[in-house]
Amino acid sequence: MSVLIDKFDVFAGGFWLTLQICVLAAVGALILGAVLAVLRISPVPPLRAVGTGYVNIFRNMPLTVVMFFAAFGLPALGSNADFLRIPVLDSLFSRLGTDLPYFRFALVALVLYTAAFVCEALRSGVNAVPAGQAEAARSLGLTFGQNLRYVVLPQSWKASVVPLGSVIIAMIKNSALVGFFGVVGDLSQTADQLTSAEGYAFVPVAIGISIGYLIMTVPLGALLDRIEKRQAVAR
């Protein structure tokens, strides 16, 4: 068990790095997912097709493959994902700015993959608004934009919160994969490093790593449960 104390800084560092990945990927996925959702519900068929195609491709492909594509495809496209070396951000999240692109590649993969699910969560929120709400708005004479702005979106947002939260939880768990794709020092790679390379006993390391992930996922899950219960009551 002493590994938990001796190597506390390693665990903490892994946790911190995983947290960084998750925060960045969550923000990226929310933005891209929102754009995709707009495409998917737009009245222009080709845009809708792009949104739908994107979602179908990325939802049905293992994240592992997406990661490989980021790691091999981006270089083939002539990119080291340098567009992510955003001036102020890279001082906050040091790995963003390093010459080593794997953190950025992993980030790109996580964002691309998660965005498909974010898009679906947002869309499910729009679908959850009863048709009667929009009909009532229309029969008052509200235009499409007004309907969206004053009636549909405020309500769909509420309906999206819980599914979005689940997507983020899933993303946190998925981030464990980046350790297997060249991102050194995140929680999952820490497990590998401590047991394989440094020969620490397996069980205590497993416990430490599990705690690291559960700290992130369980409270968020409990929060979502509460929100969902509250919403169910309000309904």
Place this chain on the structure above:
Amino acid sequence: MSQQSVLYDVPGPRQRRLTLIGSVVATVLLLVAAYFLIYRPLDDKGQFSMELWGPLIDPSNENFSLVWDRIGLGFKNTLTAAALAIVSSLVVGTLLAVLRIQLKSLTRRRFTGLATPLAYLLRGLSALLSAVTRVCVEVFRGLPVVITIFFVARGFPEFGVSFDTLWYLVIGLTIYNSVVIAEILRSGMEGLPGGQAEAAAAIGLSPAQTTRMILLPQAFRIMLPALISQLVVVLKDTSLGFIISYEETLNIGKQIIGVLDNPIQVYVVIAVMFIVVNYALSKLAQYVQRRLSRGRKTAGTPAQNPPPAALSAQAEGTGGA
């Protein structure tokens, strides 16, 4: 179409014209962007050369049949692992769901017919058991599948139990997915109109009979789409086998790349295989969903609750890797 009708009126002539113009402009822009951002750079790096693609798409290539034999083997292994994992997850998940529902009704019982100490003992025991299952569910649901698989593959031998890598993968996937399936089924049962359980109680069925004959079959039916989506997740997650050297599609793909040195081409082929299979599965899920809800619409009964949003999203979103 359904969400279309929420947001949009049926378009009039002007709206149709605008849509048409927008479509043309968008198509042109998309094609131009695809050409300059994707096609050109790839072509410049020779990624479309037959040297790289030949072994995968040209039957006359000397390596074609070897490569596809290997990919076929990998795909067979992927399907084997997925099938075993989904079946065992269903079995374990159903048991877990029933256990949790039974424990819940057990903790509410007061065992008034029994002697007081015995009644307290039984009540304490059922409360304890229900807390333990709850914690297990939370822990296994909160851990990444990769980590679970990794732990299984590293942990089991540690305790002197070793299997083929296939079984590590299956066990790892089962631990995670059975918990998810249990939650899907449980919320399916709890999401049924309360009247179903009440009607069963009112004709004198016991809680166990009610669960078995009334709630579980209906939960399965309602949750069928979510369960099929979970199959997609399992299929995707088998690709995590590569971290424990299980020879599933992706791992074999890596071996092929080691020889032929054409990563992008091999991953494109593998991605297409996954997408086709999983897309077909999700279409199946949608079809089942539509059939179920059509059956429901004609019903005079009040609409059954849809699966809780969190759960269905979770089921899909977890799509591990």
Place this chain on the structure above:
Amino acid sequence: MTTGEPLIVLDSVNKWFGPLHVLDDVSLSVGRGEVVVVIGPSGSGKSTLCRTINRLEPINSGTITFDGQPLPAEGKALAKLRSEVGMVFQSFNLFAHKTILENVTLGPVKVRKEKPAAARERGLALLDRVGIANQADKFPAQLSGGQQQRVAIARALAMQPKAMLFDEPTSALDPEMVGEVLDVMTSLASEGMTMVVVTHEMGFARHAANRVIFMADGQLVEDAPPAEFFANPRSERAKDFLSKILTH
């Protein structure tokens, strides 16, 4: 119509939902063969009253006896009691995954351990009686609301209950279908079934009930034969309620 000792007796029954006093010292006895209609405004506790009788809702104080026995608290004894009290719900609650006939025979076969063949025969006879024998192999979703509710009645009758509870059996129905369900209930009443019926159908109350009970705020406010109640409600609240429901 009433003979011997009463079948259902509620004595000073109290029930709270949290701070809400939904049944406030309710005492009531229903004789064998008696038809009691319960009316009252929404939220007054009618459904709760009905549901305490087969203990779908446990009570906080007071006693309920059925056929001379206090209601058992749980387990086998409770299941047995419930099998002797038929219940019909507002939303039918047919088992959606079973055919009409299976809905009707499930209880007899699984609870009363009847032979499937015998249960089937009796089930078909009951379906015939409520006028839907030809639908036996359909699923509930394929039937209209009125038909579903008649199946629900047949399902309850299949257990050969000593009493039947109805909780607003017609209020989820399209207006054209109300009649067919009330017809079945009226004929049941006239055959001497003991019935407790929560309903807003004043016509049924008038011509099929032996007694009308008026509830408000969890209290049993009036208890009188229908003719007397409708002609001359004693309490203000009953007068007010009747005025609301009978205009238009």
Place this chain on the structure above:
Amino acid sequence: MTTGEPLIVLDSVNKWFGPLHVLDDVSLSVGRGEVVVVIGPSGSGKSTLCRTINRLEPINSGTITFDGQPLPAEGKALAKLRSEVGMVFQSFNLFAHKTILENVTLGPVKVRKEKPAAARERGLALLDRVGIANQADKFPAQLSGGQQQRVAIARALAMQPKAMLFDEPTSALDPEMVGEVLDVMTSLASEGMTMVVVTHEMGFARHAANRVIFMADGQLVEDAPPAEFFANPRSERAKDFLSKILTH
């Protein structure tokens, strides 16, 4: 009560849902100030008829004119038309995330560009008129069904519509609450509002309608003053329907 040219005119309107012919060559004109009640069995196309009038449902053939103008197909013109036709739904459809008062003032402020203060004042007056001024700051979910429906009426009235459409406004309500909504509607009718009302409340049809229209299978089968219709329905289908709905 009718004055000048009719306000709403439907001429040979046809509508299909896929293969289903839901409106079959329907022609109808509603004069200014007239109250028309539409009745008929479930699925006969009553709601669809009602919804075509403000083009919530587009039609396949025929013409509809409102106030002398054919219904616009889209855009601003359609929004303007809709703001002139109030609509009240069976399920209220109040905006769940807005207070009662906000529900009522949203249209006037955003569509008619009234000053918020003025809209607020008029909104409060309307809420007062339907009897719920004291609930102005609550959210819809905190109100009873009857109260919600009255808010929905106030919301429609706030647009100062030339006509009001009601699609079964009382059938989702508890019986005691039906009255309060019908009262509001009756007073509207007596003040000369043009109204098309789909309802099963025969009392309302009898004493508030100028004409009763009976629909079956998408066809407009009868069109007569209420006294005549109820006393002496001409078609078999109407007779059958009335017999089902008026017993009990």
Place this chain on the structure above:
Amino acid sequence: GDDADEGTGAGSKSFAAGSTMERLNKAQAIKIGTKFDQPGFGQKGLSGKPEGFDVEVAKIIVKELGIPEDKIEWVEAPSKVREDVIVNGTVDLVAATYTINDKRKERIAFAGPYYEAGQNIMVKKDDTTITGPDSFKDGAKKVCSVTGSTPAEEIKKYVKDVATQLVLFDTYDKCRDALKGGQVDAVTTDNVILLGYIAKDEASFKLAGENFTKEPYGLGVKKEDTDFRNFVNDTLEKAFADGSWKKAWDDTAGKFGAELGSAPTVNRY
């Protein structure tokens, strides 16, 4: 049967009762851990069978055990799990470019060495800035290796900032691809591994300088199984002498142009 003249088949050879050799010979099956991604030493080809020097050396041992080649079950043993698979008994023998060192000897035992490699650095063909491990001391160049491998530990002595300069993957293939893609500037590991990559793509890669460590490759066996270790050592010495060792090299890694050198002395500790 037919195998008799090959000297294979159960009981075809006699071993001390209770020894690992006897057990394996009786079972007529053996599990061997090797790499599946190491050109020249252990790589799974398109045929689905591993090929390379490690594989051939292992086959020599297996033949001496009286077990036919096709009874070998090859198990993938990436660098980081090699000790584990031996300790857990997942495999009977590991032949996987396995450097003998004292830390590993704490958990397992080594027969051999059967080859002496050395750590080196592979760079892009046109790279002139990296000339040896000291080129990483300035803190700018990125170097790639595999998690848990000796070269990864070794190169840490030279790099200035481990977190940004050292990239660790689970396989060397990824390192090679990373070098090719320009995400790292160098790959470091044993020279023979690098030579394998260079042989396949001479246009892209070259070695930068001389070997800077000595890496004796051994065959991993269970720590306490001295009999088996001695048997393997004997077999290796025999193979050094009878030319089968040299032939194994010439058929595999030798094709890449690497020197075999003279036979190493097995270390019977």
